[in-house]
Amino acid sequence: MEIKPSEKKKDLLHRYAYRFGAMRVRTMSHLGLDIFETEREGCWSTDIDGRKILDALALQGVFNLGRRHPAIVAAMKKGLERLDLGNNFLMSEEQLTLADKLAATTPGNINCAFFSSTGSEAVDLAIKIARGYSGRSGIISANECYHGITGFALSTNSNPDYTEPFGPLMPGFSHVPFGDIDALRDEMSKDTAAVIFEPMIAEAGLLIPRDDFFSKVRELCDKNDTLLIIDEVVTGLGRTGKFWAIEHSKGVVPDIMISAKGLTAGMYPMAATMFTEEVADFFLTYPYCHYSSTGGSDLGCVVASAMIDIVNRPEFLQSINEKGKKLANGYEKLLKAHPSILESYGQIGMHTVLRLADPAGGFRMNRYLAEEGVFALLATNNTAAIRIQPPFVVSEKEIDQIIDALDGALKKMKIKE
Amino acid sequence: MSDIQESLKAANDFKDKMNENVKVRKLLKRWNPLIHFDAKDSDVKLTFKMSEGMAVSAEEGHVGDAELAVTFPTVNDLVDMFSGKLDPTPMYLSGDILVKGHQADVIKLDAITMIIWPEK
Numbered sequence: 001m002e003i004k005p006s007e008k009k010k011d012l013l014h015r016y017a018y019r020f021g022a023m024r025v026r027t028m029s030h031l032g033l034d035i036f037e038t039e040r041e042g043c044w045s046t047d048i049d050g051r052k053i054l055d056a057l058a059l060q061g062v063f064n065l066g067r068r069h070p071a072i073v074a075a076m077k078k079g080l081e082r083l084d085l086g087n088n089f090l091m092s093e094e095q096l097t098l099a100d101k102l103a104a105t106t107p108g109n110i111n112c113a114f115f116s117s118t119g120s121e122a123v124d125l126a127i128k129i130a131r132g133y134s135g136r137s138g139i140i141s142a143n144e145c146y147h148g149i150t151g152f153a154l155s156t157n158s159n160p161d162y163t164e165p166f167g168p169l170m171p172g173f174s175h176v177p178f179g180d181i182d183a184l185r186d187e188m189s190k191d192t193a194a195v196i197f198e199p200m201i202a203e204a205g206l207l208i209p210r211d212d213f214f215s216k217v218r219e220l221c222d223k224n225d226t227l228l229i230i231d232e233v234v235t236g237l238g239r240t241g242k243f244w245a246i247e248h249s250k251g252v253v254p255d256i257m258i259s260a261k262g263l264t265a266g267m268y269p270m271a272a273t274m275f276t277e278e279v280a281d282f283f284l285t286y287p288y289c290h291y292s293s294t295g296g297s298d299l300g301c302v303v304a305s306a307m308i309d310i311v312n313r314p315e316f317l318q319s320i321n322e323k324g325k326k327l328a329n330g331y332e333k334l335l336k337a338h339p340s341i342l343e344s345y346g347q348i349g350m351h352t353v354l355r356l357a358d359p360a361g362g363f364r365m366n367r368y369l370a371e372e373g374v375f376a377l378l379a380t381n382n383t384a385a386i387r388i389q390p391p392f393v394v395s396e397k398e399i400d401q402i403i404d405a406l407d408g409a410l411k412k413m414k415i416k417e
Numbered sequence: 418m419s420d421i422q423e424s425l426k427a428a429n430d431f432k433d434k435m436n437e438n439v440k441v442r443k444l445l446k447r448w449n450p451l452i453h454f455d456a457k458d459s460d461v462k463l464t465f466k467m468s469e470g471m472a473v474s475a476e477e478g479h480v481g482d483a484e485l486a487v488t489f490p491t492v493n494d495l496v497d498m499f500s501g502k503l504d505p506t507p508m509y510l511s512g513d514i515l516v517k518g519h520q521a522d523v524i525k526l527d528a529i530t531m532i533i534w535p536e537k
């Protein structure tokens with residue numbers, strides 16, 4: 001189905017291109033994603049031209065609970081009656097409540113936290129803490145990683161699309177192939193402050209390491225007095241069927257964990273850097289070395305607490321696993337129907353990726369899915385992969401709609417062969 | 418005019434337009450690729466060399482090790498891109514243009530056409 005914009009939308013696109021970048025608008029238009037959202041509810045949003053779009057991405061976890069989840073809206077409205085950002089020079093009971101709730105979910109003695117506004121800031125802080133605590137400067141990340149766009153976070157990235165115009169990046173950063181314990185061992189030195197990994201990397205087509213990978217990483221870090229930072233911005237908060245994805249690696253306790261995106265269910269910008277009591281000692285000597293005027297606002301804390309109350313229940317996490325299995329059943333059928341187009345899929349909980357035979361096929365799939373009324377996105381570090389990560393509140397019927405749309409898009413891929 | 422003559426003329430006109438354009442030179446001053454172009458329906462092969470925002474040469478054949486190789490469906494498409502009549506990004510996104518090398522470089526080619534022919 002050819003998507004023709006109305007005159008009103010054309011005008012908006014023209015003005016948007018002027019204000020925010022013509023190439024961005026051009027690319028999004030070609031991907032069928034030149035959408036101005038108006039209404040949004042659950043897994044659906046409506047374009048200004050009236051077209052309804054089914055969300056199969058949840059903005060990489062921001063909308064884990066769908067759009068405007070009633071309990072989250074209610075918590076925010078209630079909070080607005082008495083709260084604002086809060087005065088971050090002072091103490092906050094709302095921050096304390098959220099930190100308590102998070103500490104009840106995290107492994108080991110990750111009992112301390114600092115709140116900021118975005119995942120990138122939270123990663124920056126994690127690296128600052130690692131360097132400050134260890135007195136070392138080396139940071140090792142995965143070649144295929146994405147940890148953010150700000151100073152330290154950007155320097156963990158090896159994708160030139162993000163880094164090329166901004167060099168030189170911070171010194172002391174190096175990369176290893178994700179899941180390669182020997183490469184990590186070789187890269188580690190007496191100056192390695194921290195290793196930062198996501199538990200699995202959807203941006204690269206959902207790379208899931210061997211079961212014992214993180215226990216070996218933990219061992220290596222312990223041996224070398226190096227901190228282990230786990231970035232759960234995308235994988236955490238239930239996405240993989242456990243509250244934190246690192247829980248799939250039994251017994252592994254990171255030194256620092258990071259959460260953002262879905263932390264406030266798409267209603268407020270908020271991120272958390274969480275760390276062990278030992279690492280928290282760093283702040284005894286530098287209590288004011290890091291600050292955020294708007295991070296960890298009282299209002300955001302109330303919203304994040306409401307999100308945890310919804311997701312951190314066994315039956316809710318079970319429902320994520322069941323919906324993930326339903327998606328996987330659909331993918332199995334698609335694999336049989338389109339063997340030359342669809343190569344494989346990855347699935348853990350509702351963290352799923354389809355891998356196409358065409359190395360750049362993700363772009364076309366994106367366009368065809370948009371034509372079928374479904375919003376998904378190719379993986380940034382693997383243009384053969386399409387990420388399918390619907391909101392947890394997706395219904396069985398909506399999962400069927402996503403599978404039908406994928407089938408329709410794959411048929412179009414076949415025609416183009 | 419033969420395919421190769423027409424393609425070479427379009428590529429050289431494109432090169433001249435790029436080099437006349439201050440904005441292109443400024444925005445692409447750190448982009449120094451050797452680019453190979455060809456078309457599926459023809460033997461036409463071109464090599465385009467960029468250096469510090471300037472198009473240094475557009476010549477016949479595939480010379481050197483290219484950082485970026487772009488294959489168009491037809492030689493007409495190739496000529497049309499160099500003439501500002503075709504945006505390479507949509508053709509890439511739709512799978513019509515094949516690219517070897519850094520995918521984001523196709524967007525840079527598109528950006529050049531957008532700057533040279535802003536009225537498009």
